[in-house]
Amino acid sequence: MVNWPVLSLTTFLPLVGAAFIMMVRGDEVSVARNVRAIALWTSIATFAVSLMIWVGYDPRNAGFQMVEEMRWFSLIHYRMGVDGISMPFVILTTFLMPIQKFIFRGLELKILTQSSTAFAGGQMAGCMRPREAQFRRLFATEREKTILRNN
DSSP states (O other), X not given: OOOSOHXXXXXXXXXXXXXXHHTOOSOHHHHXXXXXXXXXXXXXXXXXXXXXHHHHOOTTSOSOEEEEEEEETTTEEEEEXXXXXXXXXXXXXXXXXXXXXXXXXXXXXXXXXXXXXXXXXXXXXXXXXXXHHHHHXXXXXXXXXXXXXXX
């Protein structure tokens, strides 16, 4: 059994990668290369951590497993768990993110686009996709806005 917060790490580790991406400085070529590398390695690390969910999951027990609970400021009650239906989707999502980063490594991507997909990688089963699209439209460059309008 896993005794550390695997679900929280799987969810919030991409935010750490996004924070590193936001700190990248330099000329355009080196920034693009470094952003892609950070996004790829963050997604690989997230997948590696998510494999601990698979290792620690017991299919014989019904209900939520690996439940993490915490109270913040007596107003917010943070609770997260995984069940038999969500566990394969978590693994699938974290498995597909490094593949996506590897396949699209040659494309010219902006920093904000990479950081938003790095953040979305931590969200389970693609629930962040509509918000990610709104985020991209809000902060897109003029070239990206033209591409988004045409699609």
